[in-house]
Amino acid sequence: MLILPAVSCAMALSQPAADTTARPWWHDAVFYEVFVRSFADSTDGPLANDGVGDFRGLTARLDYLNDGDPATTTDLGIDAIWLMPINESPSYHGYDIVDYKSIDAEYGTPEDFRAFIDAAHERGIRIIIDLVLNHCSNRHPWFEEAASDPDSPKRDWFIWADQDPGYRGPWGQQVWHRVSHDQDAPLYYGCFYRGMPDLNLHNPAVTAELKEIARFWIQDMGVDGFRLDAIKHLIEDGATQENTQATIDWLEDFNAYCKSLNPDFFTVGEVWSTTDQVARYIPAAVDTAFEFDLAQTIIDGLNTGDATKIRDRIALVADAYDTPVATFLTNHDQARLMTQLGESESKAKAAASILLTLPGVPFIYYGEEIGHTGGKPDPNIRTPMQWDATGETFSAAEPWRAAQPDAVRRNVREQQGHPGSLLEHYRRLIDLRKSTPALTQARVIPLDPPEDAILAFIRRDDTGRQCLVVVNTSADPIGWYAVPLDQPVPPGPLRDISGNRRPFGSLSDDRATFRGGGIRGHELFVIELPNAG
Structure with missing residues (x-):
């Protein structure tokens, strides 16, 4: 979806009026997921060489992803970038937000972000950002006010109980948390952990605020879409904490609102559930959603050398959706693909071959194209992009997290231009997908x-x-x-x-x-x- 942005070059992608009969832009796009903190540190400006990736650094690396010239063969060739959270947050990952209209100061300024959007749009790259609707940080002013004053209007922006309701979360976790160490203190609901209190989406004031946040990013900042985090948890029905009909109804209204601002706007949802549940959200609640079952089946099939379950899953997925589903291999919450495949480069190539020849909207996690490794805990699967063997092209300073030990051989410089490399395999497949209509439209x-x-x-x-x-x-x-x-x-x-x-x-x-x-x-x-x- 294109915006009527407040940024100058974003106009290069906007249209005077949306053609509702045209094929949506995202149907044919290849997306690339970026963790700004780990992609590229800037080399000039106030954040230069501080060991943390930022928007100036990312902007300088856009030509690696897509240089805007279809005649060249040195870029990866992706069409859109998904940015993990970019808002102010007390955590390194950003999924516990304290200010939804801010840019994380470690990543730069709003002006840096607008310059990045401009540069991406000049190259024909769309930008979608993570939007966390389910919860905020317990350090967000909304929650601090609600927790400190039972009479505050913000109190009803969250979910409270005087006594423990007696049930746990979907994976057996504690979801009711005391607001203080006092054993008689009221409890609030936080599905993921106490630092992420869930928002009460039954409250019209909360919905109105989240719509205003969406409007800000669509109209004022010029983004082309949202990746909506953890949406199966939005609205609970007692102990039923996933995939409620109220969640889907709320999202249908939210999605319609986004499209009222820009008919070309794109939404993709994280619904980490089985295919039959994911299908309930598409296309009204979100334009598309991630197919987790297909991703795991591809990895399992390559590890066993047996394609029968992959074939059966492909058939099931084809029958489940009437619109392209978001396909992927791994993301920022999972062990890296190369690690799951036992560090076999030939398996990694086969995984890419399957992903990029199947129907759907493929997403590539940054570094997947060079065989980036890493296992849990989470910071180890979000380590700095391996541009070369030294790590100095990520940052001249010590990085916020050390590179993987195998960066000496699994890096962009080592693989660039070498026909047999994993990186060139990805480039060739993306080019094939773009040049072969039967691979995108069939x-x-x-x-x-x-x-x-x-x-x-x-x-x-x-x-x-x-x-x-x-x-x-x-x-x-x-x-x-x-x-x-x-x-x-x-x-x-x-x-x-x-x-x-x-x-x-x-x-x-x-x-x-x-x-x-x-x-x-x-x-x-x-x-x-x-x-x-």
Whole structure:
């Protein structure tokens, strides 16, 4: 969604009027998730070389993500950036906000943010930001007033109880917290922990304030969308603390309000639930939401070398949604992909191959494209971007968190321009996705090859344009191999368009036959098929 922004260059992306019949911009976008603190420290200005990433540093690195020139091949080629929380917060991660209209002083000023938005829009990059609707910080002035004065109007902005209601949270956690150490003190509800009291969205005043915050970021600051955090928890119904109908109803109103300000505005929700629950939110409560089950199934399938569950999950997801769902492999709350895959680069390439050839709106977590590693606790999965082996190109100072030990070999400088690297694999796949309409605008037809290790599906659009995607999910090569198709095709040679090696084989009647070298371990082929009749 484009804004009528208060920033000058943001106008380059805005339109005089939204065409409601046009394909939404986000349907064809590849997103990149950035933790500003860990992406790039500035080299000039008041925050230069302090060991913390900031907006000036991020702006200086935009050409790595997309330089705005379709003719170049040195950028990653993404279309949009999701920024993790950028507001003032007492924590390093920012999900406990104390001022919703602020910019974290460690990241820069509002002017720095506007300059970043301008620079991104000049390159054709859209910007979405994290918006936390479920809770704020217990240091937010709203909560401090509510906790200190039972008669304050802010008291009803939160959820209170005189006695412990006697139930725990969705994963067994304590959710009712005493406002003081006095055992007779009233309790407030905080689903995640005592430092994050939940907002009372039954209160119209809270809803009005959250809409005003949305208006500020859409109209005054020029953002193109929101990633809405933890939305399945917004409104509880007693001990039912996830996915209530009241939550979905509230979000439908909020989403409609955002689109009343800008019809092109985009919302993506974090609904960490099963596919059937996620589908309830789309497309009215949010434009789309993240598909957690699909992400985990892809990782599990690559670790076992068995594609059957991936195939079944792809079919289930295809049936569940009428609009593109947000696909991903990992995010800032999960162990890094490379770590989950046992630091296997070939598995990481196969994971990217699946993600970027499936339907949906793919999201890439920063550093995933270079094999960034890291496991729990959370700060270790949010470490500084590895631009080179020394870490000095992130910051000339000691970084807020040490780089991963393998940064010596897993960094941008080491992989840039090397055709066999993971980084170049991502670049090639993103370019393929952009240049092949069947990979963005077509439905998926899962196939059932006889070998469990082989994942095969057809992408076919309404005009008949189609391609065959084949991925070997195991490390073992498969020799002579025939992939059964869903309908006959004219005979001819196999033509791969993924940039991989030339396959030996042919199309014949209802199958694609790989001969000679067959299909190597974790290898991808995207075979161009004649138009379907």
